Amino acid sequence: MLKVNLFHPDVRENPYPTYQILRTEDPIHKSVIGDFWILTRYCDVKSALLDGRFSSNRRPQSIKAKHQYVLEKGGDLTTLLQASNAQLFFIDPPDHTRLRRLVRQAFSPNVVERMRPEIQEIVDALLSKIRHTGRMDIIGDFAGPLPASVIAKLLGVPPEDHQRLREWSRDLSYLLDPLLSLEQYTHLNSIAEKFKAYFSTLIAERERRPQKDLISSLILARDQGDKLREDEVWSICMMLFGTGEETTVNTIGNGMLALLQDPVALGHLKRNPCLINSAIEELLRFDAPTQLTFRVAVEDVEFGGKTIPAGEDVVLCLGSANRDPAEFSDPDRLDFSRTNNHHLAFGEGVHFCLGASLARAQSQIAINTLIQEFHRMKIQTKNLERRENISLRGLKSLPVSFTL
Numbered sequence: 001m002l003k004v005n006l007f008h009p010d011v012r013e014n015p016y017p018t019y020q021i022l023r024t025e026d027p028i029h030k031s032v033i034g035d036f037w038i039l040t041r042y043c044d045v046k047s048a049l050l051d052g053r054f055s056s057n058r059r060p061q062s063i064k065a066k067h068q069y070v071l072e073k074g075g076d077l078t079t080l081l082q083a084s085n086a087q088l089f090f091i092d093p094p095d096h097t098r099l100r101r102l103v104r105q106a107f108s109p110n111v112v113e114r115m116r117p118e119i120q121e122i123v124d125a126l127l128s129k130i131r132h133t134g135r136m137d138i139i140g141d142f143a144g145p146l147p148a149s150v151i152a153k154l155l156g157v158p159p160e161d162h163q164r165l166r167e168w169s170r171d172l173s174y175l176l177d178p179l180l181s182l183e184q185y186t187h188l189n190s191i192a193e194k195f196k197a198y199f200s201t202l203i204a205e206r207e208r209r210p211q212k213d214l215i216s217s218l219i220l221a222r223d224q225g226d227k228l229r230e231d232e233v234w235s236i237c238m239m240l241f242g243t244g245e246e247t248t249v250n251t252i253g254n255g256m257l258a259l260l261q262d263p264v265a266l267g268h269l270k271r272n273p274c275l276i277n278s279a280i281e282e283l284l285r286f287d288a289p290t291q292l293t294f295r296v297a298v299e300d301v302e303f304g305g306k307t308i309p310a311g312e313d314v315v316l317c318l319g320s321a322n323r324d325p326a327e328f329s330d331p332d333r334l335d336f337s338r339t340n341n342h343h344l345a346f347g348e349g350v351h352f353c354l355g356a357s358l359a360r361a362q363s364q365i366a367i368n369t370l371i372q373e374f375h376r377m378k379i380q381t382k383n384l385e386r387r388e389n390i391s392l393r394g395l396k397s398l399p400v401s402f403t404l
């Protein structure tokens, strides 16, 4: 019997050999370390993402159960529970359909396209501080601060509050982690309370005086007489920080690492900046920032000759699907000329990443600026450490030296 532990730190360090074993030996694998299934082939992961018999609703259910438990001990997860009910990736249709339709109106690809000059300004301001030092930590000095500043600007948060929101949002990414302790849930509840208090004030201001920002658009969004409630507006603002920060930091970090480890690909991209869009798609495929996503079977599901019983959890390995040789030729090689690169880094189906345009714009601008303006970049450590998150894959730091 195949015995793998996808969550073991050594496997998280480099999950690709384990994915390959699973894909070839047992692609629909019942884990021996817990009551859950692991899907690793592109075709299976994609069909599960598109299959309404797999629900995304497990997390609010477990927060509810934890809430009941901590209530008896004098604790409280009310705000986290309230917020989780409006997190798109945790809810199923028809609630999901209604909420997504309202949010999508405010958060369209056009809004993001208009932001490109502002994203470039934020990128340039961050790089101007380190340009003459000859060294930088690509994560700590650059990729880390970028997405929270962009989301804050998009929402209309005043600049003096950016740092505060960035600190809160760093912890929020653990909301996507499947294995949380009670202390982590309690901490997440306190972060949700801070977001609620902060955004409730801002929402009240925008209700009085709407501006050209995303909060005002969320307040004004209408669909056949329906509108977002105030608790939904602040929960959505929180969600944008929670999902949009760490994933984008990791796209830039993982992408730069892959380029620095493949000088031929890096040189090719440096000489051909017009390839940046296809390069970002290939970097997302090659080392997906969201490696795993989770579902629960709502009924017995026949899948590839096996039965996944109702109520059992399913881990969908996006990072493995993206390296499946049945779908991508020579999948372990970076190839910016790959055509029809239909990777699953942003998921698929009703939960397809709402922030994909924003993530793409930021990554294109950030990586293009780094490789065009900084030369002879070299990694300055042999011990690159990964962040501890189970589903999100990224580096703690990426120190490099460079010349101008």
Ligand code: HEM
Pocket: 049, 056, 087, 088, 089, 090, 100, 151, 239, 240, 241, 243, 244, 245, 247, 248, 251, 288, 289, 290, 293, 294, 318, 344, 345, 346, 347, 348, 350, 351, 352, 353, 354, 355, 356, 358, 359, 360
């Ligand atoms: C490159 C960076 C990013 C990656 C790799 C990524 C990846 C993903 C994936 C895989 C999903 C689907 C999860 C599932 O089906 O279970 C998702 C959903 C989502 N993402 Fe992203 N994301 C990124 C950036 C962003 C940004 C910048 C934002 C917003 C500011 C964002 C907001 C969302 C939201 C709201 C959902 C839930 C959509 C829904 O359920 O309808 N993401 N993302």
